[in-house]
Amino acid sequence: MSKFKSYHCSVCGAVYQPHEVTYTCPKDGGNLDVLLDYDAINKSLSPDKLIASREFSIWRYLPLLPVEDPGCYGTPLRSVGWTPLYQPVALAEELGLAHLWLKDDGRNPTASFKDRASAIMIARAREIKAEVVVTASTGNAGAALAGMAAAANHKAVIFAPKTAPPAKVAQLLVFGARVFLVDGNYDQAFDLTILAAQEFGWYCRNTGYNPFTAEGKKTAAFEIWEQVIYAGNLEKPLNVFVSVGDGNIISGMHKGFKDLQALGWLKYMPRLFGIQAEGSAAIANAFNKRNEEINPVKANTLADSISVDLPRDGLRALRAATQTDGSYITVSDNEILAAIARLGKEGIFAEPAASTAYAGLAKAVKEGIILPDDPVLVMITGSGLKDVKAAINSIQPAPIIEPTLEALKKALK
Numbered sequence: 001m002s003k004f005k006s007y008h009c010s011v012c013g014a015v016y017q018p019h020e021v022t023y024t025c026p027k028d029g030g031n032l033d034v035l036l037d038y039d040a041i042n043k044s045l046s047p048d049k050l051i052a053s054r055e056f057s058i059w060r061y062l063p064l065l066p067v068e069d070p071g072c073y074g075t076p077l078r079s080v081g082w083t084p085l086y087q088p089v090a091l092a093e094e095l096g097l098a099h100l101w102l103k104d105d106g107r108n109p110t111a112s113f114k115d116r117a118s119a120i121m122i123a124r125a126r127e128i129k130a131e132v133v134v135t136a137s138t139g140n141a142g143a144a145l146a147g148m149a150a151a152a153n154h155k156a157v158i159f160a161p162k163t164a165p166p167a168k169v170a171q172l173l174v175f176g177a178r179v180f181l182v183d184g185n186y187d188q189a190f191d192l193t194i195l196a197a198q199e200f201g202w203y204c205r206n207t208g209y210n211p212f213t214a215e216g217k218k219t220a221a222f223e224i225w226e227q228v229i230y231a232g233n234l235e236k237p238l239n240v241f242v243s244v245g246d247g248n249i250i251s252g253m254h255k256g257f258k259d260l261q262a263l264g265w266l267k268y269m270p271r272l273f274g275i276q277a278e279g280s281a282a283i284a285n286a287f288n289k290r291n292e293e294i295n296p297v298k299a300n301t302l303a304d305s306i307s308v309d310l311p312r313d314g315l316r317a318l319r320a321a322t323q324t325d326g327s328y329i330t331v332s333d334n335e336i337l338a339a340i341a342r343l344g345k346e347g348i349f350a351e352p353a354a355s356t357a358y359a360g361l362a363k364a365v366k367e368g369i370i371l372p373d374d375p376v377l378v379m380i381t382g383s384g385l386k387d388v389k390a391a392i393n394s395i396q397p398a399p400i401i402e403p404t405l406e407a408l409k410k411a412l413k
């Protein structure tokens with residue numbers, strides 16, 4: 001695998017050969033960045049060649065990924081990514097923005113952004129001949145791994161907190177995973193998963209632990225570059241809004257933009273804005289203190305996908321904002337619910353952790369952090385069907401009426 005050169009520890013900077021480590025830095029537990037051979041890639045690939053690809057999924061970026069082609073043609077594994085991009089005119093006008101895009105990753109095979117990471121993980125699992133894959137998850141990462149594992153005929157074991165929304169748990173079970181609902185929170189499920197993987201020799205997908213998840217998530221940055229930045233010939237940095245829990249989506253997207261920069265294909269590094277729920281804001285707290293030390297919180301938010309005590313990819317997630325002139329913004333659960341309703345009026349159904357990114361944009365505009373001519377893209381990371389209870393709480397209930405025209409007329413008043 002010539003394009004995959006080495007791993008680089010995000011804490012101490014140590015460099016490891018691909019066969020030397022599997023998960024985190026043996027010295028300090030730091031997350032590992034995958035280093036690619038950019039010269040070799042540039043010799044065989046150009047933006048125009050990439051853009052001409054007829055593979056409309058994350059697999060169009062295979063030359064920029066540290067895995068080989070997993071095959072699995074004709075399965076959901078091949079349809080991850082290349083998600084729709086919208087330009088909501090009325091919403092842009094309401095916010096007073098000249099350029100606004102929404103990218104709907106709820107349109108992935110298992111209905112969340114997590115498919116990007118899980119698809120790459122399965123490709124890696126095939127290479128290292130790992131039969132059983134395992135992850136801790138608040139729901140979406142597990143559903144994504146279970147779905148991709150089913151598509152590729154691998155066995156999946158998923159640990160989720162017993163409070164995970166029923167629709168997410170149903171997905172895990174329908175995909176045929178072995179599911180354990182942990183009587184504890186996500187952080188406890190996370191630690192148990194690592195112990196179990198060690199004990200039973202399972203290949204562990206945990207976010208902010210396995211270096212390949214960020215490599216999958218970076219494909220969203222590649223798509224944004226192709227669909228918005230390169231296509232539109234943007235002459236200023238794009239402002240990208242992403243919701244943040246463990247911090248692996250934002251750090252993965254940062255990695256993707258850094259790859260493009262290293263290849264010389266990116267004129268302006270996008271500014272990355274991480275949005276956290278007020279009740280789960282460990283990274284935003286560190287950002288506000290201008291400190292790289294991330295202290296755990298007692299997470300409490302209805303946005304379950306970003307409810308995290310100790311972010312597992314906090315350091316790189318923090319740097320995604322500090323190194324791109326971005327920022328961290330927190331929003332309340334009420335703002336998150338209001339954002340579900342507002343996105344719904346554009347025909348977009350978002351789960352709470354996905355509407356969080358939009359709630360952050362609304363706040364950034366109000367506070368003058370984003371100016372009218374700043375181009376903005378909001379990542380919608382998961383579908384509203386994932387958490388129906390939250391969706392119902394975001395709107396007024398429908399009236400129940402007698403089946404008569406009279407009753408209807410009365411209700412219409």
Ligand SMILES: *Cc1c(COP(=O)(O)O)cnc(C)c1O
Binds near residue numbers: 250305
């Ligand atoms: C996982 C997830 C996030 C947050 O990603 P992190 O890598 O944990 O920061 C945001 N939105 C949705 C829908 C998710 O499933």
Ligand SMILES: [Zn+2]
Binds near residue numbers: 011013025026027029
């Ligand atoms: Zn290290």
